[in-house]
Amino acid sequence: MIRVDRKVCLRCGGCVAVCPHSALRLTEHGIICDEEKCKDCGICIEFCPVKALESRGDKE
């Protein structure tokens, strides 16, 4: 599961594009992570241009 720092996130959607599990979604309220689909692979965290994402680590 991903935690999004809303103060940092620019809502660019880059994380949504690289998520291999289609677990992320960009909405009017920012990025939303689908707990069921997220595999905690960390690709979105790696990609984020502004380092707005971190893992909650609950699947490790």
Place this chain on the structure above:
Amino acid sequence: MKDFIDESYDMIVVGAGPAGSAAAMTAAKAGLNVLMVEKRAEIGCPKRCGEGISENGFERMGIKKNEKWLNRKITGTNIYAPNGKSVKVLFDPTTSDNYTGWIIERKMFDKMLADMAAKSGAKILTKTEVVSLLRENEKISGVRLEFNGRQWDVRAKIVIAADGIESRIAREAGLETTSKLSEFISAVQFEMSNIDIDPDSIELYFGNEIAPGGYVWIFPKSEHRANVGIGIRKTMTSKSAIKYLNEFINSRPGLKKGSILEVNAGGVPVGGFLDSMVCDNFIVAGDAAHQVNPIHGGGIVESFLAGRMAAETAAEAIKKGDMSKEALSVYDDRWWKERGKRLKKIQKLREVVEKLSDDDLNFLAEELEGSDIVGFARAEGFGKLAKILMKRPKLILLARKLL
């Protein structure tokens, strides 16, 4: 809002960027009943773009230039090697205006395109999100929309997904548009004011310390204002794009003294083109289909051309009453023939450029220092340029792609 639009349309376009607006205006002009929806509250905002476009691009799109959204005419590019030495690529105004570039105002340009679509007869809604695709007998039959917390269904013969890099709608349709991390550039950009720049040229800064797998760009919007951005490959570094950009700006007094008027970020697809961009009653176009020039990451013209092709295919399919994957694959064939083949070659060129070490880049800049590459090649012949490139193994690879 529900009362404002029909229950069904010939075509629904998802996303009102250049691909979406091109599709909507083309289809509406062909006589189709079109609805275009944009999830953001304002079309063209926030931009995810350096806003550069070539003179030739306007011709190919068939768009008349308008000073309302033209910021700055660009006559050349300065390319900086890691050691600070630079090479010029001068666009030649004496031969043809085709070599000129422009920095535009996307906020106004995108809205103008949507306005053209609306005037052509397309219906457009903003702040309206596609929640999901509708299906009938497993075939896509429309979309579920949400506006102001209220949801309703609208049917369509064909849905065109031009919903940007997230490409969520295409994935829901069953197309494999997810990119590998290696096929995306992580980018961030500041629109800066009160900075010292060359107001007539684009500036590009290369180097593995500056921007691994990419470069820093400065695109002037006025004499003292520019988009200052960076794109990097995240497979080559663990540091974030914004950290690299901050370091670049801090190391240059002419930028450090400036102000930041806007912060943008995004992912730029480089390669990862799709063999098939259609399924029954469905087409994907633009960034969502990774239709971006992989060498400079420019996508305005590519998106527009693809959106237009998608709509032309859709209009023909609807006229014939066959909206199957097979019928729509005309779009795949046409895009690959007219754009894809060329972009694939450019992708290979990018791969070679990315592999150049700082030493290679410094060497190249020293050999050609201060000279204009196009002028150099024209005056001295491509043979002389080739000779310089032949001096280093990795540059031979570059020569093979260039010459």
